[in-house]
Amino acid sequence: MKQNPIVKVYAKMKKYAVIMFTLLFISIVFGNAVKAQNNIPSYRIQEYIKWYPAIKQIEMRNQWLEKNKYGEWQISGLVTSDDRTVITPQADVNYGYSWFNITDKPVVITMPEYDKYFAMSIFDMNHFSQVVLAPEKPVVVRLPHQKSPIEDANEIVLNTNQGLIFTRQVVVNNESEVVELAKKITISGGGGDAPFIVPDFSEEEVAAGNAIIQEYALTKVVNARKLFGTTYEGIGDLDRAAGVFLGQLGTQSYIVDYQQYLKDQYGESLNGQDNYEITIPTAALMKNDKGYWSVTVYSMEDRYLIPNKNNTYVVNSYTAKPNADGTVTVRINPKGEGVNAIPNAGKKFYAVFRVYEPIIGLEFPSINKVTQESK
Structure with a gap:
């Protein structure tokens, strides 16, 4: 049946109204900050803020890949003021890092026992994390369509094809012992080569987005309970961006x-x-x-x-x-x-x-x- 022309026009007007309302809402949220940034479209700044955690993850990954390969393991020992791997680092732990690419197959990690605080966090490229505390079983990280290579494991399913295994072991006058334990962590898989792609942004868009993130992080944030987590927990794009700005690799507040x-x-x-x-x-x-x-x-x-x-x-x-x-x-x-x-x-x-x-x-x-x- 041929659509009534009046209904057709009304449908188009309704569609445009929704679009205009969405743009108006974005401009209200970021309005004051955006006005001071040379009239850059607000949706572009919002898009940059959304991708900011991934951009920073890529920067950290690329720095790590200068000396390492996907699926390799690096441990820090006690972090000092000479360390420039992570901003706002914790200074009483031994960190372990391994970036992985699971486009070809899942990654499997095993860890030794430790009688003090010991946690493994798995970060995706959007800085969402899942944590396993003192895992007694192997940890398998895979994509939704992949099957776990072992049956009895802690399974973590990611929505990005790359990510970071990040361990924390508290050091209490026993750095040598902790480092030796960390050397016993084993990793298999995670050496794929497919890229992870983010949009390009102009220098002006980056500057405008960074200004909003920094102002929010340094003047509005009281604690980190809204900064780290997932959209399922009510964490917004600006919250996640502020969290990465203040302390990359931070985790959810219940952890x-x-x-x-x-x-x-x-x-x-x-x-x-x-x-x-x-x-x-x-x-x-x-x-x-x-x-x-x-x-x-x-x-x-x-x-x-x-x-x-x-x-x-x-x-x-x-x-x-x-x-x-x-x-x-x-x-x-x-x-x-x-x-x-x-x-x-x-x-x-x-x-x-x-x-x-x-x-x-x-x-x-x-x-x-x-x-x-x-x-």
Whole structure:
């Protein structure tokens, strides 16, 4: 039957109305930031923000591939201020890295036992991750159409043909032992060669998108509970982009909960001249004895660890000395003076409080500027 011309016109008008409403919504969300960026179309900036995590994953992968091949394994040992692999790194763990390409077949990983915190995260190219804590069975990473090569395994299904195996083993005065254990991790498969492709963006689009991401990350983010995860958990594109900007390879808050400290109790930015304290209460932060907490300090300039003569970057629950009442006070000051102290070397800094295996609804303590005598 021939369609009524009036109905046909109405259908077209309805279609255009939906498109216009969508564009209007995007422009409202990013409006103020976009107006300051030379009238670049807002949908292009939104598209860049969507792809930002993948772009940064590719940058990290390419840097790693300069010295390694897909399916090979690299371990870090304790990270120091010389390390430039990951921004906002954790300084009391041994990291393990292996980028893989599973276009030809799945990858299989086996890990040795370890009696302290030990976790394996599998990141896809969009920075979505799945975590296996202290896996006792092999881990198989595959695409939806592929079958697992072994029956009894922890299976992780990805929607990108490449990704990263990333392990964390806490180091507690036993770096040599941890490194030897890490050498026993085995990997098979993951050596495919099909590319992972992202769109091209102009320099202007990149600059505009980066400005929005950085403003959001540095002025709006209080903790990381909205930064890492999947769309199923309500995580939006700007949240994920901010998470990658602040700390690539961060994980969901029910695995590791993070608090980022940028300002003191007066709302003033943290600086390299004053003295600061974080007092951790006696109330439980972890849901079981597999977890632990740590406080690490970073340079605001480049988001890496701050060089200091003692190579002291972190205080954690394994090594911290408690106060008489059972609380723990972490001190941050230019020279690292006092008990449980971390030096900032006079540099503008920020700090990150991490809790592995956290309780639900964790309330983090504040960071407070104090007088020199209180240390």
